[in-house]
Amino acid sequence: MPIKLNRGEEIIAQWEKEGKAQVMDSPEFLEMMSKIGKDMEKARQDYRRRAALSWRDASKTLLTS
16 A cells, blocks of 8 residues: 655645645735845845944954053
């Protein structure tokens, strides 16, 4: 007797019954993902700017013993 190894369909059906499944290609979802991408790009730019300023300030510091 064959054994079913892939339970994906059962899990998806269970999620739909519990209300946990959602459509990932809806206009709302795509808009949300676009906004998240823009926010992440702003965060990366801010991090790079702060790192560059930190390196610049560190290069101006003289260490004495």
